[in-house]
Amino acid sequence: MKIFRLILLILHVGILFLLLGSLLNAYIPPKIFPWFNLLSLGFPVLIVLYIVLTVFWVLSWKKRAFVFMFIGLAFINPVKRWVNFSSEKKESSSDIKIVSFNIKAGLMGKDEVQNYLKAQDADVILLQEDGGMEYPMLKGYNRTKSNGILTILTKHNLSNEKLFFSEDESMELQSALQADIEIKGKTYRFVDIYLYPFQFEKKMIKLDGNSEANEQKVKGVVKKLIPTFKIHQDQVKKIRESLENSPYPVIVAGDFNSVPNSYEYYHLSEDLEDAFMSTGKGSATSFHDYKFPIRIDYVFSSKSLEAVSYDVDRSVSISDHYPVITKFSLKDK
The missing domain is CATH 1.10.287 (Helix Hairpins)
Structure with missing residues (x-):
């Protein structure tokens, strides 16, 4: 013993x-x-x-x-950062509603995606992997110029669009889209993030009884992970510059392709509030394509903004990600 x-x-x-x-x-x-x-x-x-x-x-x-x-x-x-149990916060008519959603180019149903977004009636929608979709059902929304990956839609005035690329100029990798949005007389800087994906397939990480094959799979996964982490470091540096130089309160959301407690999480959330930590309940798992708890979708904000609700909407499966719905109070803390 x-x-x-x-x-x-x-x-x-x-x-x-x-x-x-x-x-x-x-x-x-x-x-x-x-x-x-x-x-x-x-x-x-x-x-x-x-x-x-x-x-x-x-x-x-x-x-x-x-x-x-x-x-x-x-x-x-x-x-x-993975599982949280926050106390209830009162919502009010002054709150703004944000939806962040990796829609996987609408491959699981473009009409279903649009119907869902329309039903949400959000003030701001931040989409990742939108595949250059059009949104005829979302009448009354202003939209950033299509770049095939990131899109911001809003009911409010939109200006100062800007795409961010990897720090390594030899790699034209889009990492974020910035837009300033005026809501109820005040301007906020929204940053829609999609960090470089790991490009895994299920068969790459599914282990079986063959130990030699499993060893090769593990090595193959690590070979993809390490270079991607380094690309993310460059992308995070560019995004941080925008956040630190913003003259407005910021709301950062999107698919970070990074889990909590990672380098990407720590540095993109620096000096910001994680809305899930403030008001989320239960699991924050947002990517459901693998049978493993994975949180890679986030909503961060300046500390002058207060998150009053954070929900991962698991009622729909129209992408390999669940939508993340957050409400913020516009009243200063």
Whole structure:
């Protein structure tokens, strides 16, 4: 029994160090050490194992349980970025409604996408992977110029459109679309984000009984992940410049192709509020094509704005992403 507990203790300490490594994404960029960003992908599994082992030590009446419980407090916010239980906030007529949605070019039904967006009656709609769609059903909405990937639609006055590309000028990768929108006499800067995708297929990550084939699949996945992390670092740098130089409060939303606690999350949310952390409930999982909890869609805002609701609408399956619906109070905090 002592040997068994020693093995569990070593495993528990190892998991702890891996979890702490994921927190270093706030400080160490992928171009210096990309493996910390890799750890963020496994955070849900690691934290569940950590909690299970901590409970085991509690039930075993071991003093080490208190040490692991105390250190575990460092992971409260990282966990809340995946699963959260916020208190109710009152909505009012002064709130603005934002919908962010990766529509996968309408491949699962263009009319269904348009009918859904029309029914939402949102003030601002931020779309990713729109495939250059037209939106004849959304009458009364102003729209940014089509670029085939990102689109912002709004009922309000729209100006100062700008596309952002990767920092690496040899790679013409669209990463974000900016537009200033005047709502009820005040201007807000909206940034619609779509970071470079990993371009996985299900068969690439589905493991089977062939250990050699599985090893090759894992290597293939890592070969795609590491370069993509580095591309994201360049894209994040460009977007941060726009956010930091904005003369207006900002609302940032979209498909980040990055999970919570990643380098991308930490640096794009810097000095901003995560609407899910403020008012979300339950799971924030927004990408449902794989049978694994994945949150890659976000809504961040300046601290002068207050999120009053955040919903991942799982009632529709018209894309491989669920729509994210957020309401903000226009009253200053």
